[in-house]
Amino acid sequence: xxxxxxxxxxxxxxxxxxxxxxxxxxxxxxxxxxxxxxxxxxxxxxxxxxxxxxxxxxxxxxxxxxxxxxxxxxxxxxxxxxxxxxxxxxxxxxxxxxxxxxxxxxxxxxxxxxxxxxxxxxxxxxxxxxxxxxxxxxxxxxxxxxxxxxxxxxxxxxxxxxxxxxxxxxxxxxxxxxxxxxxxxxxxxxxxxxxxxxxxxxxxxxxxxxxxxxxxxxxxxxxxxxxxxxxxxxxxxxxxxxxxxxxxxxxxxxxxxxxxxxxxxxxxxxxxxxxxxxxxxxxxxxxxxxxxxxxxxxxxxxxxxxxxxxxxxxxxxxxxxxxxxxxxxxxxxxxxxxxxxxxxxxxxxxxxxxxxxxxxxxxxxxxxxxxxxxxxxxxxxxxxxxxxxxxxxxxxxxxxxxxxxxxxxxxxxxxxxxxxxx
Amino acid sequence: xxxxxxxxxxxxxxxxxxxxxxxxxxxxxxxxxxxxxxxxxxxxxxxxxxxxxxxxxxxxxxxxxxxxxxxxxxxxxxxxxxxxxxxxxxxxxxxxxxxxxxxxxxxxxxxxxxxxxxxxxxxxxxxxxxxxxxxxxxxxxxxxxxxxxxxxxxxxxxxxxxxxxxxxxxxxxxxxxxxxxxxxxxxxxxxxxxxxxxxxxxxxxxxxxxxxxxxxxxxxxxxxxxxxxxxxxxxxxxxxxxxxxxxxxxxxxxxxxx
Numbered sequence: 234x235x236x237x238x239x240x241x242x243x244x245x246x247x248x249x250x251x252x253x254x255x256x257x258x259x260x261x262x263x264x265x266x267x268x269x270x271x272x273x274x275x276x277x278x279x280x281x282x283x284x285x286x287x288x289x290x291x292x293x294x295x296x297x298x299x300x301x302x303x304x305x306x307x308x309x310x311x312x313x314x315x316x317x318x319x320x321x322x323x324x325x326x327x328x329x330x331x332x333x334x335x336x337x338x339x340x341x342x343x344x345x346x347x348x349x350x351x352x353x354x355x356x357x358x359x360x361x362x363x364x365x366x367x368x369x370x371x372x373x374x375x376x377x378x379x380x381x382x383x384x385x386x387x388x389x390x391x392x393x394x395x396x397x398x399x400x401x402x403x404x405x406x407x408x409x410x411x412x413x414x415x416x417x418x419x420x421x422x423x424x425x426x427x428x429x430x431x432x433x434x435x436x437x438x439x440x441x442x443x444x445x446x447x448x449x450x451x452x453x454x455x456x457x458x459x460x461x462x463x464x465x466x467x468x469x470x471x472x473x474x475x476x477x478x479x480x481x482x483x484x485x486x487x488x489x490x491x492x493x494x495x496x497x498x499x500x501x502x503x504x505x506x507x508x509x510x511x512x513x514x515x516x517x518x519x520x521x522x523x524x525x526x527x528x529x530x531x532x533x534x535x536x537x538x539x540x541x542x543x544x545x546x547x548x549x550x551x552x553x554x555x556x557x558x559x560x561x562x563x564x565x566x567x568x569x570x571x572x573x574x575x576x577x578x579x580x581x582x583x584x585x586x587x588x589x590x591x592x593x594x595x596x597x598x599x600x601x602x603x604x605x606x607x608x609x610x611x612x613x614x615x616x617x618x619x620x621x622x623x624x625x626x627x628x629x630x631x632x633x634x635x636x637x638x639x640x641x642x643x644x645x646x647x648x649x650x651x652x653x654x655x
Numbered sequence: 656x657x658x659x660x661x662x663x664x665x666x667x668x669x670x671x672x673x674x675x676x677x678x679x680x681x682x683x684x685x686x687x688x689x690x691x692x693x694x695x696x697x698x699x700x701x702x703x704x705x706x707x708x709x710x711x712x713x714x715x716x717x718x719x720x721x722x723x724x725x726x727x728x729x730x731x732x733x734x735x736x737x738x739x740x741x742x743x744x745x746x747x748x749x750x751x752x753x754x755x756x757x758x759x760x761x762x763x764x765x766x767x768x769x770x771x772x773x774x775x776x777x778x779x780x781x782x783x784x785x786x787x788x789x790x791x792x793x794x795x796x797x798x799x800x801x802x803x804x805x806x807x808x809x810x811x812x813x814x815x816x817x818x819x820x821x822x823x824x825x826x827x828x829x830x831x832x833x834x835x836x837x838x839x840x841x842x843x844x845x846x847x848x849x850x851x852x853x854x855x856x857x858x859x860x861x862x863x864x865x866x867x868x869x870x871x872x873x874x875x876x877x878x879x880x881x882x883x884x885x886x887x888x889x890x891x892x893x894x895x896x897x898x899x900x901x902x903x904x905x906x907x908x909x910x911x912x913x
Contacts, residue, residue, distance in 0.1 A: 466719065535756070537752060538756060538759075540717070541752065544714060544750035545745065545826070546742050546743070546745035546772065551772055555772075
């Protein structure tokens, strides 16, 4: 009998140990996946924060720029920079033939003319002189410099020619190639050229969409939750509403996109591709999330607090406004932020309402066309150029950073404002 | 309190029935409650004594499925009448609950809440006065006067309950309902509250639901015994405890069931 009992006890201990082991390995697995994912993103994406520049001597020849003597500011603005820009690239190899000169030109971004112009506008005294100017390298050379480009492929399968590589290697050897922090990734809008593409438009688009979404979803959801939880009679009709709100939370987001397309764009003719429409569509999606979170936190307020207030002679509204709602706010707010974080990562509905359009301007208001971060990831991931691969990862990093900050904020609100009651 | 030897009746319940859905919880309760006396309601768990107590300030309204029939006259006014305003009623009839339930706010805000919503103070000074007298009457002032702006939930259980009493008396109610106010407290805190109840009855009519017969005997002048939703017997505490008319009362008092 005693021996049996001991065996049973041992068995129970062993079972518990096994159970702990399962739990630990589950956690380990989850962490492993996360680490692999983050490692992959970072290892591909970090190089996008660096940009390669070619340092090219440019001669600001007044004649080539069609400038008179003592040109005014306007003259400088209107001057022709294309020829000196072309010439400075061609001069990298004095023996180049016409084809090779073309190839030399393609070693920098098509922005090179403007970069040279800006140099002169900053310092008009440069006319007639020669100065080394930083020019954005083409996305392919950028990748070559970062070591992401397969140089050993046969030439006809590469976008970079042997000739370009030869010149580039000479420049590298002379210290005329430099890598700097890629500011333009954060200040430029999208571009067809990978070396010039940035996230400014989609970042602002995301922020505007989220703001619109917050301003619509939060008040509507909180009022709905308060009414349902504190005032509505419990009957079949309110049960029906509750079931439907829960159903709404489970509706695939693309359906909301179709709704936005069919109602907001087709019937109300709101401006296409704008954060306004995106935000409204996202708010439909966020609404049930916030309602459910708000109701849960209203429910979690102990009934004794309500009774205390009612017994003091507070009306139902006073009880709700003075006691229940403030106590439920931390939960409601963190639910809201989680809903917004979800909306921030949403792609499908935005594609349907046209936020997938190529936007190369930075929106100044929710009424201007814009992309959003997840859609930007989608657009870039579809692009064939090698230069966009790292941009995709970098954009994901920015989006993840944004999400982490929001979730952190939710945690802080929860901990800071949560009140303990006995 | 007796005026010229005549009992002053504060609350008069006539044929009160309470239903939770289809289930009847109270049957035909008729009970008179004397002014400025402590009335104890005793009985085994689930006998309906708390339900009856909650009828007196219409707290049962909060429960959707609960319906109350019959008349409850307070100052000769039927509170179950449609014309009765619940907010005004609860201003006159305070309540202290089983578990101390201070608001998760400061001590000061806890006590000043009632006077604020009922507009009883014209100035900050008046409010300070109300808070101070209420806390003094609840025998809590000396312990907390230096930390009025700390959270009320930081107090000990007994102090929290006295805070709840201070909160209840801050609006100068005529009646105070107490629903097992000491059941979550230790004997010392219980003794303090009982002393307090004795003091409070000078100005308020008190109705206390209690599980402890000793407590009923100590604090009350009148006692009602409930069993299975019926008021079996009521009368002066002396009589109920020493010489009850009903066999069931006798059995309960002597601990044969309950």
